[in-house]
Amino acid sequence: MMKKSLKPFRDIIALALGHLTVFKHVFKRPVTLEYPEKKLPLNDNFRGEHALVVDNEGKLLCTACGTCQRVCPSFETIEIEKEKNESGKFYPKNYTIDLNKCIFCGNCVQYCPFGAIIMTKEYELADEKKSALKLDINTLKKNYSDSIIKKTVKSKR
Amino acid sequence: MTKNRLKINIGPQHPSTHGVLRLVLELEGEIIKSCEPVIGYLHRGMEKMAENRTYLQYLPIVDRIDYLSGFFNSFAYCNAVENLAQIEVSKRSQYIRVLTMEMNRLSSHLLWLGTFLLDMGATSPLFYTFRDREVILSLFEELTGQRLMYNYYTFGGLRHDVSDDWLDKVGDFVKIMPKKIQDYEDIITNNPIFTTRTKNIGVLSKNSTLQYSITGPNLRATGIRVDYRNSKQETGNKEHNSHGLGYLVYPELDFEIPTAKTGDSFDRYKVRVEEMKVCLKLISQCIDWLKSNTGEIISPIKQHLLKVPEGEFISNVEAPRGVCSCYVKSDGSGNPYRVKWRTGSFYAVQILPKLLENTFYPDLMAIFGSLDVILPEVDR
Ligand code: SF4
Numbered sequence: 001m002m003k004k005s006l007k008p009f010r011d012i013i014a015l016a017l018g019h020l021t022v023f024k025h026v027f028k029r030p031v032t033l034e035y036p037e038k039k040l041p042l043n044d045n046f047r048g049e050h051a052l053v054v055d056n057e058g059k060l061l062c063t064a065c066g067t068c069q070r071v072c073p074s075f076e077t078i079e080i081e082k083e084k085n086e087s088g089k090f091y092p093k094n095y096t097i098d099l100n101k102c103i104f105c106g107n108c109v110q111y112c113p114f115g116a117i118i119m120t121k122e123y124e125l126a127d128e129k130k131s132a133l134k135l136d137i138n139t140l141k142k143n144y145s146d147s148i149i150k151k152t153v154k155s156k157r
Numbered sequence: 158m159t160k161n162r163l164k165i166n167i168g169p170q171h172p173s174t175h176g177v178l179r180l181v182l183e184l185e186g187e188i189i190k191s192c193e194p195v196i197g198y199l200h201r202g203m204e205k206m207a208e209n210r211t212y213l214q215y216l217p218i219v220d221r222i223d224y225l226s227g228f229f230n231s232f233a234y235c236n237a238v239e240n241l242a243q244i245e246v247s248k249r250s251q252y253i254r255v256l257t258m259e260m261n262r263l264s265s266h267l268l269w270l271g272t273f274l275l276d277m278g279a280t281s282p283l284f285y286t287f288r289d290r291e292v293i294l295s296l297f298e299e300l301t302g303q304r305l306m307y308n309y310y311t312f313g314g315l316r317h318d319v320s321d322d323w324l325d326k327v328g329d330f331v332k333i334m335p336k337k338i339q340d341y342e343d344i345i346t347n348n349p350i351f352t353t354r355t356k357n358i359g360v361l362s363k364n365s366t367l368q369y370s371i372t373g374p375n376l377r378a379t380g381i382r383v384d385y386r387n388s389k390q391e392t393g394n395k396e397h398n399s400h401g402l403g404y405l406v407y408p409e410l411d412f413e414i415p416t417a418k419t420g421d422s423f424d425r426y427k428v429r430v431e432e433m434k435v436c437l438k439l440i441s442q443c444i445d446w447l448k449s450n451t452g453e454i455i456s457p458i459k460q461h462l463l464k465v466p467e468g469e470f471i472s473n474v475e476a477p478r479g480v481c482s483c484y485v486k487s488d489g490s491g492n493p494y495r496v497k498w499r500t501g502s503f504y505a506v507q508i509l510p511k512l513l514e515n516t517f518y519p520d521l522m523a524i525f526g527s528l529d530v531i532l533p534e535v536d537r
């Protein structure tokens with residue numbers, strides 16, 4: 001048990017030490033960032049808005065196999081309209097991802113057997129209309145070309 | 158209700174309730190005479206959700222049960238499924254799981270420390286803890302792709318391996334962290350305002366913690382050394398801890414389990430700060446192992462076609478807020494038949510009426526904050 005008469009002194013020392021520790025931080029560089037003007041660099045694994053991979057000939061890698069639908073935890077988020085082309089191969093006539101329902105888990109990217117879908121580093125998705133968050137096939141293609149221009153495409157593992 | 162009793166309502170939208178908790182209090186002057194927690198504002202149907210999803214589809218959702226320690230929930234669920242389907246987990250995966258979970262525990266305790274002191278009116282520690290937590294979250298973002306909802310574990314392994322570069326970064330963080338923890342202690346531990354508001358306030362007795370099934374640091378603050386990470390337990394109640402002790406590679410690692418004596422708010426603070434140091438110790442051991450050993454990470458099983466044989470399993474994990482248990486019952490199909498969660502915070506809320514009786518109203522948030530309750534975990 002601490003002597004009663006000593007307690008005020010110890011308290012003062014403790015308070016002084018505390019204040020000194022806080023004071024030390026005054027001279028340190030700030031760790032915060034003025035967000036909309038400056039942004040933190042994102043790394044390659046970041047899970048942002050989706051994009052469909054387009055190969056050099058401008059064709060989609062996606063074969064409309066539907067695996068991404070089956071692994072998606074949120075129902076009816078990915079909708080695929082499947083069609084056969086002249087050579088008898090399936091391709092997606094339409095492919096929509098509803099970001100209102102998406103939880104950005106990355107399952108669709110992880111389990112796609114053809115590496116046909118990726119996630120870009122785009123994360124500022126706020127919009128006035130809900131419908132703007134429903135990405136159709138053209139937006140998804142455009143996301144891919146945009147992300148290549150901005151070099152924000154996710155590297156393949 | 159007598160004439161001089163006042164019934165007031167705290168929350169559900171209250172800055173100190175760490176989510177949405179409603180407390181109905183009866184006050185006599187400044188003294189709390191009764192308290193009734195009203196929970197359920199954050200109920201999302203986590204358990205029911207499992208029943209119409211496949212095992213893999215449910216996996217990203219479990220991170221959201223306790224958003225501050227997603228890895229623990231993920232592991233509890235993966236572990237249950239792995240045991241049911243008899244999936245082997247490689248040693249390297251296990252070490253990475255321990256590494257990520259301990260980092261997660263550290264980040265969770267850091268957030269608790271900041272907000273707990275904010276509840277009591279100290280603002281500076283919040284910024285310091287958030288600064289250090291930010292480092293961990295950026296490392297997680299680099300590894301998994303997101304800061305809180307990791308979805309990194311898969312059945313039988315992990316999504317991808319950690320790089321040496323990443324391990325170096327974690328190593329750097331572990332080196333600077335002890336100094337930061339010392340800073341917190343300099344500011345907080347002996348501060349007379351802090352000690353008068355926490356010492357001998359909100360005392361949890363050994364008996365009542367056991368009666369109310371309180372686990373985690375809140376239990377260890379009363380002096381009972383129960384920790385599921387440790388395979389050698391010092392507890393009288395043997396059948397209570399029959400399985401799941403010393404899970405993963407914890408028995409191979411060297412660490413001690415901090416405890417305190419009286420079980421007041423101050424002891425709960427002390428135990429958590431000591432636990433942060435233990436986390437650092439475990440993290441550096443994992444880094445050493447991972448740097449000198451290689452192994453397979455990606456499990457060969459087809460995750461999205463996984464069918465689990467009939468059976469049931471409970472996996473217990475020592476999460477930052479107490480034992481997190483996941484019960485999975487399978488009927489042999491691709492969807493779980495039933496998933497049940499047991500989370501530490503739920504029990505900490507249940508003890509509030511007992512703990513707050515005849516305490517002063519200004520102590521309410523100091524006591525509640527010290528229990529480290531997080532509401533999404535209570536309501537699921
Ligand atoms: S994105 Fe991949 S998984 Fe989805 S339909 Fe196309 S090929 Fe199949």
Ligand code: SF4
Nearest residue numbers: 072102103105106108
């Ligand atoms: S990220 Fe997850 S929730 Fe979003 S579309 Fe892909 S699988 Fe579905």
